[in-house]
Amino acid sequence: MATKNITRILLALVAIAFFYGCSKDALDYKDYLDGKEKIYPGFPEKVTASPGNYRIKLTWKASPDPSVSRYMIYWNNAQDSLALQAPDRSVTNVSVIISNLVEYNYSFTIYSFDKAGNKSVPVQINNVKVYGDSYKTSLTNRFLVTSAPYQLDDNGITLQFERPDTINIGTEIRYTYKDGTVRQAKLGPDANSIRLADYKVGTKVYFRSSYVPVQSAIDTFYTAGFDSLSNIMVPVDKSLFKPLKLTNDVGTYSSETSLSKLWNGNKAPTGYPDIFHSDDNTPLPHHFTFDMGKQVANLAQFEIIGRDCCNNPTKFEIWGIADLTGAQTQSPADSPGWTAESNGRGWKLLKTVERSDDGSAPFKVAFPDGLPTVRYIRIRVISVASGDAYYSNISEVSFWNK
Numbered sequence: 181m182a183t184k185n186i187t188r189i190l191l192a193l194v195a196i197a198f199f200y201g202c203s204k205d206a207l208d209y210k211d212y213l214d215g216k217e218k219i220y221p222g223f224p225e226k227v228t229a230s231p232g233n234y235r236i237k238l239t240w241k242a243s244p245d246p247s248v249s250r251y252m253i254y255w256n257n258a259q260d261s262l263a264l265q266a267p268d269r270s271v272t273n274v275s276v277i278i279s280n281l282v283e284y285n286y287s288f289t290i291y292s293f294d295k296a297g298n299k300s301v302p303v304q305i306n307n308v309k310v311y312g313d314s315y316k317t318s319l320t321n322r323f324l325v326t327s328a329p330y331q332l333d334d335n336g337i338t339l340q341f342e343r344p345d346t347i348n349i350g351t352e353i354r355y356t357y358k359d360g361t362v363r364q365a366k367l368g369p370d371a372n373s374i375r376l377a378d379y380k381v382g383t384k385v386y387f388r389s390s391y392v393p394v395q396s397a398i399d400t401f402y403t404a405g406f407d408s409l410s411n412i413m414v415p416v417d418k419s420l421f422k423p424l425k426l427t428n429d430v431g432t433y434s435s436e437t438s439l440s441k442l443w444n445g446n447k448a449p450t451g452y453p454d455i456f457h458s459d460d461n462t463p464l465p466h467h468f469t470f471d472m473g474k475q476v477a478n479l480a481q482f483e484i485i486g487r488d489c490c491n492n493p494t495k496f497e498i499w500g501i502a503d504l505t506g507a508q509t510q511s512p513a514d515s516p517g518w519t520a521e522s523n524g525r526g527w528k529l530l531k532t533v534e535r536s537d538d539g540s541a542p543f544k545v546a547f548p549d550g551l552p553t554v555r556y557i558r559i560r561v562i563s564v565a566s567g568d569a570y571y572s573n574i575s576e577v578s579f580w581n582k
Contacts, residue, residue: 219294219296219298220298220299220300220301221243221245221247221248221292221293221294221298221299221300222243222244222245222247222248222292222300223243223290223291223292223300223301223302223303224240224241224242224243224251224274224290224292224300224303225240225241225243225303226240226241227239227240227288227290227303227305228240228305228396229288229305229308230396230397230398231308231309231310231311231393231394231396231397231398231399232277232310232311232397232398232399233311233312233399233401234279234280234281234282234283234310234311234312235277235278235279235280235281235310235398235399236277236278236281236286236288236308236310237275237276237277237278237398238253238275238276238278238288238290238305239273239274239275240273240274240275240290240303241272241273241274242266242267242271242272242273242274243266243292243300245292245294246269247294247295248266248292248293248294248300249265249266249293249294249295250263250264250265250266250292250293251263251264251266251274251290251291251292251293252264252290252291252293252299253276253278253288253289253290254288254289254290254291255278255286255287255288255289256286258289262276262278264276266292277398281310282310282312283310283311283312283313283314283315284309284310285307285308285309285310286308286309286310287304287305287306287307287308288304288305288308289302289303289304290302290303290304290305291303309393311393311397311399311401315393315401316401316402316403316404317404319346319389319391319401319402319403319404320389320403321351321387321388321389321403321406321407322341322342322344322348322351322367322387322389323341323342324339324340324341324342324409325340325341325342328340329409330385330409330412332381332412332413332414332415335377335378336375336376336377336378336379337355337375337376337379337381337385337412338373338374338375338376339353339367339373339374339375339376339385339387339409340372340373341367341371341372341373341374342372343372344369344389346391347391347392347393347394347395348369348389348390348391349369349390349391349392349400350366350367350368350369350389350390351366351367351387351388351389351390352364352365352366352387352388352389352390353365353366353367353374353376353385353386353387354385354386354387354406355376355379355380355383355384355385355386356379356380356383356384357378357379357380358378358379358380360380363376367387381412381414381415382412382414383412384408384409384410384412385408385409385412386406386407386408386409387406387407387408387409388402388403388405388406388407389402389403390402390403411478411480411582412582413480413481413580413581413582414580414581414582415578415579415580416472416476416479416578416579416580416581417473418443418445418578419473420472420473420474421440421442421443421470421471421472421473422470422471422473423438423439423440423470423471424439424469424470424471424556425469426469426504426508426509427508427509427510428462428467428509428510428511428512428513429467429468429469430458430459430461430462430466430467430468430513430572431458431459431461431462432456432457432458432459433457433458433459433460433571434453434457436453437452437453437455437456437457438456439456439468439470441453441454441455441456441575442456442470442574442576442577443576443577443578444576445576446485446575446576447485447542447576448485448542448575449485449486449487449488449540449541449575450485450487450488450575450576451487451488451489452487454575455487455573455574455575456468456572456573456574456575457491457571457572457573458561458570458571458572458573459570460570460571461570462512462513462570463514463569463570464514464561464562464563464564464568464569464570464572465513465514465560465561465562465563466513466514466560466561466572467499467513467558467559467560467561468558468559469556469557469558470556470557471555471556472554472555472556472557472579473555474555475502475553475554475555476553476554476555476579476581477553477581478551478581478582479500479530479547479551479554479579479580479581480546480547480580480581480582481544481545481546481547481579481580482498482531482533482544482545482547482577482578482579482580483542483543483544483545483576483577483578483579484533484542484543484574484576484577485540485541485542485543485574485575485576485577486538486539486540486541486543486565486573486574486575487540487573487574487575488540488575489540490564490565490566490568490571490573491564491565491566491568491571491572491573492538492539492540492564492565492566492572492573492574493533493539493559493561493562493563493564493565493572493574494534494535494536494537494538494539494563494564494565495532495533495534495535495561495562495563496532496533496559496560496561496562497529497531497532497533497559497560497562498529498530498531498532498533498557498558498559499522499527499528499529499530499557499558499559499560500527500528500530500551500552500554500555500556500557500558501526501527501528501554501555501556501558502552502553502554502555502556503526503555504556506525506526507525507526507527507556508525509521509522509525509527513560522558527558528551528552528554530547530551530554531545531547531548533545537565538565539564539565540565557579559577
């Protein structure tokens, strides 16, 4: 019985000691907080940053705490700040754009506050990149395919671009329509070519590309300016072409195979009689001459299409001159002195062409830069694919200038 009483007394003493110990800790806590309970309003969650042009957009999930009345955002080691009133409780996401920044990596700290001035624990988002002129100067317009930047047809032009090598948004294209008005088109980042219908042949085409540094960016960045596709090769108007018959020019096989068949619009090898067919009175090398109808500057390209079977030129020379006064050569085309006489009379060798196939398919060659203005063209055929000593056959010739 005595043992039980002693046990009860000991338990009572422990309880008293525990009570006073807890009371002292609680009082110490109150003293540390100046007698007030510390309150932390709900903090922003899921903060994201979207970069822009000298600005940034911060977005976060609004705190569910109904006591939150405003948010404060700090950066530059708290030297700069921005206050934002908390939105209506029905708004679940909060966003703000901070402008007038410099191109730099930033860290932002966000607090929520209640009306009593209590603030939440800090929420930080670090290494936020802001973009500006340095980024813009690194951008270039999309590159055109060097080997074939465009293709002209009867109704327009098709531009060929290389694939973009960064986050390209699009390429704006400005061009002159056939009625003289300026029009716009847009090439998307996933497309490598664009056709401009009813493009006015000979006019410049301008293009400018746009980019974003990251997919979440709020601003689109443009290159410094438009590049232009100038010096576009323009087909020389073959409706002005006229046959000539100068001294020692080769004749034609028949009236059906005259020189005019060289510019009747063939797009592929054709057969007799829809061809130029030389006669058999003048051996190779032989030449023929025609008038382009007007003086043409900056010849850039030539195309020849052979016959569908035989006697197609595989080696020939293209000569040109602006005025025929005193230009008629007297030496036969197979004479050793023919070249010297041609040069002496003002003819200019524009291009020597050699092809290794059978000479039938359309075959383009580029003229060198710096050629003189010419009006009259002379083609001196040196050899043909069939090896014939007299005949040469051609379905079509075409010229382009810049």
